[in-house]
Amino acid sequence: MSSTVRLTVAQATVRFLEAQHVERDGRTHAFFAGCWGIFGHGNVAGVGQALLERSQSDDPSRLGFFHGRNEQAMVHAAVAYARQYDRLRAMAVTASVGPGSTNMVTGAALATINRLPVLLLPGDVFATRPANPVLQELEDPSSMDTTVNDSFRSVSRYWDRVARPEQLPSALLQAMRVLTDPADTGAVTLCLPQDVQAEAHDWPVELFETRVWHVGRPVPQPAELERAVAAIKASRRPLVVAGGGVIYAGADAALAAFAEATGIPVGETQAGKGSLPYDHPRALGAIGATGTTAAADAVAAEADLVIGVGTRYSDFTTASRTVFAAEGVRFVNVNVARIDALKLSAATLVADAREALEALTDALDGWRVDDAYVERNTALAQEWDAVVEASHQATTGDTRLVQSAVLGVVNETSDPRDVVLCAAGSMPGDLHKLWRTRDRKGYHVEYGFSCMGYEIAGGLGVKMAALDQAREGADDDRDVFVMVGDGSYLMMNTELVTAVAEGVKIIVVLVQNHGYASIGALSQSLGSQRFGTRYRYRTDTGLDGDVLPVDLAANAASLGADVVVASSIDDLRSAVVKAKESTRTTVIHVETDPLVPAPSSPAWWDVPVAEVSALDSTREARTTYEQHKADQRHHLAPTDTPSTAQQSEDTPR
Ligand SMILES: Cc1ncc(C[n+]2csc(CCOP(=O)(O)OP(=O)(O)O)c2C)c(N)n1
Numbered sequence: 001m002s003s004t005v006r007l008t009v010a011q012a013t014v015r016f017l018e019a020q021h022v023e024r025d026g027r028t029h030a031f032f033a034g035c036w037g038i039f040g041h042g043n044v045a046g047v048g049q050a051l052l053e054r055s056q057s058d059d060p061s062r063l064g065f066f067h068g069r070n071e072q073a074m075v076h077a078a079v080a081y082a083r084q085y086d087r088l089r090a091m092a093v094t095a096s097v098g099p100g101s102t103n104m105v106t107g108a109a110l111a112t113i114n115r116l117p118v119l120l121l122p123g124d125v126f127a128t129r130p131a132n133p134v135l136q137e138l139e140d141p142s143s144m145d146t147t148v149n150d151s152f153r154s155v156s157r158y159w160d161r162v163a164r165p166e167q168l169p170s171a172l173l174q175a176m177r178v179l180t181d182p183a184d185t186g187a188v189t190l191c192l193p194q195d196v197q198a199e200a201h202d203w204p205v206e207l208f209e210t211r212v213w214h215v216g217r218p219v220p221q222p223a224e225l226e227r228a229v230a231a232i233k234a235s236r237r238p239l240v241v242a243g244g245g246v247i248y249a250g251a252d253a254a255l256a257a258f259a260e261a262t263g264i265p266v267g268e269t270q271a272g273k274g275s276l277p278y279d280h281p282r283a284l285g286a287i288g289a290t291g292t293t294a295a296a297d298a299v300a301a302e303a304d305l306v307i308g309v310g311t312r313y314s315d316f317t318t319a320s321r322t323v324f325a326a327e328g329v330r331f332v333n334v335n336v337a338r339i340d341a342l343k344l345s346a347a348t349l350v351a352d353a354r355e356a357l358e359a360l361t362d363a364l365d366g367w368r369v370d371d372a373y374v375e376r377n378t379a380l381a382q383e384w385d386a387v388v389e390a391s392h393q394a395t396t397g398d399t400r401l402v403q404s405a406v407l408g409v410v411n412e413t414s415d416p417r418d419v420v421l422c423a424a425g426s427m428p429g430d431l432h433k434l435w436r437t438r439d440r441k442g443y444h445v446e447y448g449f450s451c452m453g454y455e456i457a458g459g460l461g462v463k464m465a466a467l468d469q470a471r472e473g474a475d476d477d478r479d480v481f482v483m484v485g486d487g488s489y490l491m492m493n494t495e496l497v498t499a500v501a502e503g504v505k506i507i508v509v510l511v512q513n514h515g516y517a518s519i520g521a522l523s524q525s526l527g528s529q530r531f532g533t534r535y536r537y538r539t540d541t542g543l544d545g546d547v548l549p550v551d552l553a554a555n556a557a558s559l560g561a562d563v564v565v566a567s568s569i570d571d572l573r574s575a576v577v578k579a580k581e582s583t584r585t586t587v588i589h590v591e592t593d594p595l596v597p598a599p600s601s602p603a604w605w606d607v608p609v610a611e612v613s614a615l616d617s618t619r620e621a622r623t624t625y626e627q628h629k630a631d632q633r634h635h636l637a638p639t640d641t642p643s644t645a646q647q648s649e650d651t652p653r
């Protein structure tokens, strides 16, 4: 008979998590870097007790505990940590039954959409139902088996409820399968009823033995490789779209080698920015709705073949399917996930990005695009760089700063390895176009879910990862610059307190423009007159009074951060230098003019305008909308018909 150990379900869960390791490229480390938590009756005596017990042991592999201030923010921090670690390490998050758990739903969606691993352990209502409804129980009249935690199902890549201790081993193993699979990863939710958490069981000891999950690098199938090579060789104006998969696979060097060998230029998505340093000769910068107008988007408009590498082709990347405008344009997609590889009717290379790029470089065997194409792309990239340079010098007529100049100062004053982080508002688009990324982990904009409130919590998670990487000797420490708008700051600034408590230093640049510059501009362009996008006093005619006497600098100081108010570009520069020298979390507050845009882009984003309206502004916007709508492409042609762009007399049909 195999030996057993008697532990509660919660204790067994924690012990199992401590024993999980991940290996890629011969490097192995513990998968879980800790467990975030906020306690209530649904987890305090279960998972909380288990974490307490481990915190009092001197076992170096014990699971650390981090106390956040908001459950959604804890998930953001955990997800950002995993992204910084290229998904090879992750964190767990425990929450109480009811609102503590549902607060995590937004974080779960963000994780799943961005294909980033996080393990969620929401407390759940009693499995034994001794005195239900327990505080915060839903009571669905059609099924007592439905709880608020069922709302995680649609946003989790794996979801389970452990109603009996015997179910735990299989639930934990399924969780690990998903968390460590690059093609399948996202939020994993294991709901733990509060009584079951505290229940003891005799577990086979093997459950807690060190287990190593090997993260492989799937190689391309020969037939897929052959088709991709044929498509590339038949192209005259190919373009790579580099997505997050390039970065997670550590395929940046392989991408550079591919681009250098073939002369094919590279545009980057939000998640893929940093795949090439901004000044790499083949780099065209950002692509899509927030793309570099003169460079990547201009090349995309004429490309006859788009090679997507590790991208999910969001509507921002494709400019709502208008940016790849050439008649008969075709796609070859490299992706570990078949769902992404198949997008836009592409020829697929279901493989790891590094493996696929190396195989393509080898198989193309010296094939190159024309010199004229290379020269033209170099000139376009230089043209765009001059636009970036000019945007750094922009000024207003008053004392307020211009956002693009703020980004320029932070970019120039930060170190190449520092990380810039953002998620929502007008800054992600500006950063995508204007930020000069110099390190493959130097750019962290969450634009899968673009979730207001991710910024500060995410910055905390990235910095925790950077500190762990430095401790492991894998990397040097780096500063994290969190760029946050006033709207996003007001939505979730809670984790400043956690950063202060943990002694984890982040630098927050708080851009105060008294409302939503982004949605304001969008609203205006759609004929909706910036309705409901400014933070103003209510008057007889609406929310159009004076700006509010809100002092976000004082707010940040009250949460324990050092605060600097910068009212000029020189002030800002010295504030950044000082914040970099400091060991404490610093918030730099700047006032900007929301009406000065960054260099604009003609690229479109499909946001439907009212088809009928009593407002002139809306009717005009609808006309423009319909004109753009006519440019939208379907990209539905099957891959086995030759593209018109590539058809020539010698191409067999
Ligand atoms: C949680 C959430 N709610 C709503 C939105 C829609 N939204 C996108 S940007 C934005 C305004 C952001 O304001 P702020 O942070 O001040 O940035 P600014 O637009 O002024 O640059 C809103 C409401 C969102 N992305 N996330």
Ligand SMILES: [Mg+2]
Pocket: 425, 485, 486, 487, 511, 512, 513, 514, 515, 516, 517
């Ligand atoms: Mg704002």
